[in-house]
Structures are given as structure tokens and as C-alpha cells.
Amino acid sequence: MSSDNIETRTRVLDAAVRVLEERAGRGVRMGDIATAAGVSRQAVYLHFATRAELLVAATRYLDEVLDVDRRLAPSRAANTGVERLALYIECWGHYIPDIYGVAKALLLAQDTDDAAAAAWKDRMLAMRHGCRAAIDALHSDGTLAPEWTPQNATDALWTMLSIQNWENLTSECGWSTRQYVNGMKILAKRAFVEEPG
Amino acid sequence: MSSDNIETRTRVLDAAVRVLEERAGRGVRMGDIATAAGVSRQAVYLHFATRAELLVAATRYLDEVLDVDRRLAPSRAANTGVERLALYIECWGHYIPDIYGVAKALLLAQDTDDAAAAAWKDRMLAMRHGCRAAIDALHSDGTLAPEWTPQNATDALWTMLSIQNWENLTSECGWSTRQYVNGMKILAKRAFVEEPG
DNA sequence: GTGTCAATTGACACCGTGTCAAGTCAACCA
């Protein structure tokens, strides 16, 4: 039955997201996800050909659930570049903790799997567009610091906001989500904004 | 023969560094290193109990060869905090390409191996001291931007200068080493330095 | 009843790490 089919598939995705979240994306085997979904290991392979495919599907699934577009709306509605930059960081900073487990697993799978690498690159490129939009907003306001081209500033901001950096700051430096958001706002504002006058 | 012993050991280390460099730290098996060293796979295990141990030894070996202390001397001799920060970034930015292959392998091994994780953490902590020293120099000059505590600024600078960030900027954004050094100098100066007056 | 289809069960191939035991070869030494 096709609805049954779909149900099992989503149960697996749900379990994957849950268990990846729990274990921060590390050391999660296909069998673990199957068990968590209350299904045999082979049933998972009935729906996802490889581990990488499952991880990619889990990312998409999670994105749907979390409704990224809605979250980004405030940033898009900003009146100035400075405001847009701050709101984008705010949004991103609260988004990372929600996706961290799945993202980390995908990040790790990258090294051995090309499909995972492509999927990761794709996601990161999407995130880059947000950075670019914020920098362009500064630029057209005339408030982008003169040391930067929009291109270079985007590269730098994008890199600064990477998930690995979030990981380092929260787990090695003990920053909270709030501290992360504030810290990145300060860093980005000082680094990229030149208030005229 | 003990001199023979040492010779084989260093031949393996040498081969490891070479082959890790070549393949950017990815997909390098114990057998590959053995072959590159002109030695059997088991000979490698005669000198290094695990892959992680070999990677850690290779890092130390490379550090000896590259003479980190000498490289850091200019930065330590700086007269102002601003100068020290710039020189530290200069030094670090030229150091990363030399260690990237080995570092990347260690970084990847982290996920499955505790010894590798500890070694990586240790190296990164050493690098953090350099960041801390630069920030402290700014602080005692009274040129650290008021938004930052020395602690937070160190966290941020340390994170900014991570090898993953270098990787992203050079490989995804196409930055050269020179561009990296310049970009990071601009970013760090704008973010952390408040010129008095 | 019979066919269909998802899921289960258990076996197996593959790969890379790490282990083990037997054998080779050179240097050193009585």
C-alpha cells in the first residue's frame, strides 16, 4: 500500500533526525536508525539506497519541518543593510542548533561519499546567498567598509558563519546560542559596516 | 639494529607526510603509506600501533621539520598589539598550506578516534595561545575594541583562523594564500582594533 | 484462493583496520 509505504519512509526519516540529533551526528549506523524507527535494517534500504541518500533526505525533511523560508522573512523585510545583516545572523544563529545533528552527519559523510559532499555544498551555497544579500544591502546603502569588495565580504561573512565555527564557539569556547548571535553580530558589524559620517 | 629501526620509522613518517600532502589528507590507507615508504604494511604497525598514532607522530615530525618557533619569532618581536596581530596572521597564513594535508587527516580521524581528537585539540589549543597573546597585546595597548573582552575576542579570532576556514576560503572561494592573509588581516583589524583618538 | 507488495530474516561480499604466527635475512658474537 502506497500510504503505508510513505508512512514507513517518514518514520525512518523521523527516527534518523531524532537519533542524529541525540548523538550529535556521530557514530550513527544504519541499524541504529532502523531500530529507532521500529523497522528492520533492510527496510531502510528499501527506501534509501545508501546512507548518504538517507542523510540527504533527512536534511530536506528537516528543512520542511522547520520552515526555513518563514524564518528568513524578518531578515528579508529589513529596511537597511545593517539591519538585514543583524537579522540574518539572528535567524541563522537560532537555526543552527536545530539542524546541527543532521548537518554534522552530512558533513562527516562528505569525506567518503560524493553524493553527501554535493548535498552539503548545495546547502552551503544556499546559505551563501543569504550572506550575499546582506552584503549587497550594505553595499547599496553605501555602508560596506571600503576595504571589501562585495564578493570578498561575502566570502568572509559566509566563512565566519559556518557550522564548524558555531561548533567551535559553542562546544570548545562554551558560548551559548545568545552569546554566539551577539558575538557574530559584533564581529560582522565591526568587520563589514562603515557608518557614513 | 637500532639505527636501522629509526631509519625505517622516519622513512614511514616521511612517506606519510608526503602522501597525505599529495592527497590532501583524504582516503589515505595504512597500506598506501607503507607502499610509499617501500615497506610492508605490517612494518608500519611495528612502529605505530594505530593509524591515529601514526598521524599524531607525522604531525610532530612535520612540526620539527618546519620549525614553528622560528616562524613565530617575528610576531613575538612586535612592538604594538596591532603589529603583533598582523604578524601572527601572516605567519599562520603561510604555515597552514604546509601542514594542511596532515592536519586534514588528523581532523578527519577525530570522529572515529579519541587519540586523534585529543591530538587535534592539543594542537588547536597551542594555536589559541598565539591568538590570546595577540589579543592581550591589543588589550594592554588599550586598542582592543570596547565590544570585546579579551576572552571573547580570543575565542572569535581563534575560530576565524581555523584551518576549516582557510580550507573554505581557498578551496570554495578560490582565495590565494596572499588573499587569505590580507583578508584575515583586514577582518581582524576591523573587528578587534579600536585606534584611540 | 491467488496475486501483489512491503517488510522480515539471515546469509554473504567488500573494505579498511588491527592481530598473529611462521619464515627470511643480515648483523653480531662465541
Place this chain on the structure above:
DNA sequence: TGGTTGACTTGACACGGTGTCAATTGACAC
């Protein structure tokens, strides 16, 4: 010269995780 030592080789194997395959179960549909 013949024996011991010690590094290295060779080939086999265990283990763990991924992915495959074939036979079987069980429900629902006609």
C-alpha cells in the same frame, strides 16, 4: 663457522559497518 637476535616480510584472519540477495511472512485486493 654456526647460533642468536631483531627488524622486516608474507599471508592468513577477526572485526565492524555498508550494501546485496534470496527466501519467507503476512496483509490487503480481486
